[in-house]
Amino acid sequence: MEYIEGTMDAADRARIGQHVSACVECSSTLANLSAWHEAIASEGDRLRAAMDAQPLDTERMLRECLQRITAELPAPGRSVSEALAALRALLAPIFGQGTVTAAVNQALRRTGLAVSALSASNWLVFIKAFSAVISEICGIAAGRLADLAGISLGSSLLAGGQA
Amino acid sequence: MRRPALTPDELEVVYLFLANPAPQTFSAVYRFFVPQVVRYFRSRGCEHSLAEDLSQETMLAAYRLCGQVKARELFRAWLFQIAKNELLQHIRSMSRRPRYEGIHEAGPEISAIRTDPLIPLQVAEWMQFLSEEERELVRLRYMDGMEYHEIAATTETPQGTVQWKIFQALKKLAARFGSPGK
Numbered sequence: 001m002e003y004i005e006g007t008m009d010a011a012d013r014a015r016i017g018q019h020v021s022a023c024v025e026c027s028s029t030l031a032n033l034s035a036w037h038e039a040i041a042s043e044g045d046r047l048r049a050a051m052d053a054q055p056l057d058t059e060r061m062l063r064e065c066l067q068r069i070t071a072e073l074p075a076p077g078r079s080v081s082e083a084l085a086a087l088r089a090l091l092a093p094i095f096g097q098g099t100v101t102a103a104v105n106q107a108l109r110r111t112g113l114a115v116s117a118l119s120a121s122n123w124l125v126f127i128k129a130f131s132a133v134i135s136e137i138c139g140i141a142a143g144r145l146a147d148l149a150g151i152s153l154g155s156s157l158l159a160g161g162q163a
Numbered sequence: 164m165r166r167p168a169l170t171p172d173e174l175e176v177v178y179l180f181l182a183n184p185a186p187q188t189f190s191a192v193y194r195f196f197v198p199q200v201v202r203y204f205r206s207r208g209c210e211h212s213l214a215e216d217l218s219q220e221t222m223l224a225a226y227r228l229c230g231q232v233k234a235r236e237l238f239r240a241w242l243f244q245i246a247k248n249e250l251l252q253h254i255r256s257m258s259r260r261p262r263y264e265g266i267h268e269a270g271p272e273i274s275a276i277r278t279d280p281l282i283p284l285q286v287a288e289w290m291q292f293l294s295e296e297e298r299e300l301v302r303l304r305y306m307d308g309m310e311y312h313e314i315a316a317t318t319e320t321p322q323g324t325v326q327w328k329i330f331q332a333l334k335k336l337a338a339r340f341g342s343p344g345k
Contacts, residue, residue, distance in 0.1 A: 001311075001326040004333075032342060036333045039343035043286040044305035051202050054211060061215060062193050065222055066186050072223075090182045145175070152179055155187045 004030070004037050080118045083153045087130075090149050095138055103133040103146075120157040127151060168310040169236060177235040184229050193222055196242060199307070203246050206306045217253060221246045240309065240316035247317070292339050297332040304329055 002008040003016055020026050078086070084104070092100045107129035108115060111122070118126060127150030135143025169177070176191035200221050204214035224245050232241050290298050303314045315322040336343075 001330050032337045033333045036336050036343050040305045047306055051205050056198055056201055058194055058197055061197060061219060062190060065193060065219055068223060069186055069226055148179055152183045152185060152188045156185050
């Protein structure tokens with residue numbers, strides 16, 4: 001299938017191609033199977049397009065799904081210290097332990113907050129400062145990822161929770 | 164053009180969800196993947212409303228069981244495993260009745276496809292000549308647009324075996340029909 005789909009590495013492809021060009025039977029078989037591959041792929045594309053054309057009320061389905069999740073599986077609350085630990089654990093493999101620690105410290109300095117003063121009410125302020133530092137060090141996309149991660153973790157904070 | 168494996172945006176939302184399973188992170192995953200899950204059920208003969216219901220159950224199960232995902236690159240493959248189990252469960256629960264509710268009998272994809280003038284008949288007629296296993300592999304590859312490593316994970320079959328069986332399916336069609344134009 002790799003040869004037919006063109007994903008075979010160059011060396012193997014050249015070796016097989018050499019045989020195919022010299023063998024009438026293999027050349028004919030390969031041409032036919034390639035035609036079948038393209039035909040089924042084309043029909044598959046048309047099938048997907050036809051099904052996607054039918055409107056899907058994704059937002060309504062999402063609302064219903066979230067209602068069931070909330071009713072059946074309430075999201076666990078966590079303290080700010082747990083959220084901060086999760087933020088470090090989440091981003092350290094990507095940006096490095098040192099960078100994350102430095103960014104946390106810098107964000108606390110910029111916001112004038114102490115770790116002990118972090119709470120659910122000022123979490124987003126901290127995260128904005130944190131993601132700005134990450135942007136400065138690692139780039140805009142990295143800062144956006146840090147922002148998303150911080151906001152997600154903030155949504156599960158217990159109301160009034162402190163670090 | 165076949166759909167590639169997970170896009171960078173899909174990988175990002177999956178990563179955030181798996182790191183912090185919560186309604187907010189799940190919503191992004193839901194918006195990306197539920198259309199694909201609905202299409203999965205529709206291409207296997209489910210009527211639209213049943214496909215929606217089964218998709219909801221699939222996504223709820225995905226939320227509950229997200230700790231089982233081994234690698235975010237295989238998230239879609241894992242999701243389709245859940246979808247397959249949901250479909251089998253539905254069929255089993257309906258099996259006592261004379262008709263499978265919401266699923267067309269006797270070649271489900273053929274009957275379902277014939278009711279929709281937009282969906283080509285050709286693929287339905289070709290699929291009749293493949294085994295059930297071959298049909299499922301062809302569906303996963305050409306209609307669901309999955310990569311071979313995803314199909315291998317979904318079906319718990321070695322990737323080489325998946326490729327070999329799809330190759331054999333093409334040979335079977337070529338032997339039966341000659342060229343695809345006939």
